[in-house]
């Protein structure tokens with residue numbers, strides 16, 4: 083166990099870290115301000131009113147609350163159209179709507195940063211024989227690994243594109259890997275290059291964890307369609323469930339047909355009793371994303387000072403809210419996650435264990451003492467139990483809470 087003096091040392095270290103990160107945090111505030119303005123401007127421009135906060139039941143025909151929310155998302159993300167629904171269960175579900183809604187048998191999907199996020203592996207059919215996977219439906223798949231330096235392999239991508247290639251999958255965030263996340267600028271040049279290789283590609287961007295970290299989103303960088311989860315960034319910590327897609331009108335329509343049924347598409351879907359929280363969450367999201375970023379920057383510097391490798395480093399520009407800390411052993415990963423859990427407002431007495439989570443290939447441990455189950459804009463720590471034993475920390479509704487939890491987690495690693 084650790085002694086009082088170790089805790090004192092950590093507290094002193096935390097004070098030093100606060101000073102070290104102050105300039106970086108100020109830059110983050112500037113982006114938060116711009117993003118808040120972008121969101122507020124759309125609320126005003128579209129005339130969101132009190133009566134838009136009331137949801138519908140049953141089929142949800144002529145649901146103006148839902149329609150206005152979708153206009154808002156489209157406006158904020160500079161997209162032609164969007165589908166924003168509480169009944170889209172997760173980011174994985176939103177991504178699946180785009181892949182299965184747009185791709186047809188004989189098409190090929192190309193991933194340009196190596197293996198995609200874990201839950202997509204079975205969905206695509208990269209491993210296992212999941213009934214209904216893209217592979218099962220006759221949609222083939224290729225991936226191009228990143229170069230040693232973590233950048234896209236332009237030559238490799240060019241030679242992987244064939245007459246079958248219909249869609250390119252770009253993942254903005256690192257997910258559970260240690261590659262760098264893709265900045266909007268990098269996504270923008272990659273898309274320009276892709277279009278030079280083949281004009282009629284559909285470029286899909288997995289925007290999970292990326293919203294409101296930079297001033298622009300992937301559609302503005304040229305993506306045709308993107309998707310994300312409302313229990314991550316754009317739900318602002320308030321949305322109780324949901325996912326969104328935004329992009330070209332006809333593509334959103336294809337995905338909506340997959341969501342309900344062809345011919346019905348986005349025309350139905352009751353917004354129920356909680357649509358107010360989707361509005362409120364979207365409104366406050368730039369603020370909460372900034373809190374999460376402050377927490378991540380603190381964690382990065384704090385663990386760097388303790389001798390661990392952190393990705394990104396505290397001073398690197400960010401394009402998502404994920405902070406990886408390489409802990410080097412299963413035992414430390416478990417202790418870290420237990421530390422975060424024990425510092426959470428809910429379920430602080432639970433001791434997380436690694437388990438076989440649906441959709442994941444390795445055992446995964448997750449710490450999340452969250453108000454909304456699994457919401458990772460609230461502070462959470464996840465780690466697949468595999469080399470190099472990195473833990474991924476994300477979210478944090480308040481920077482102070484993140485700071486307290488990070489110090490607690492560190493104290494268990496002594």
Ligand SMILES: *Cc1c(COP(=O)(O)O)cnc(C)c1O
Pocket residue numbers: 172173174175177199201253254255256257288290291311
């Ligand atoms: C979180 C995430 C997803 C989807 O995960 P869900 O848990 O299903 O919401 C997909 N891609 C990336 C990069 C993610 O971070």
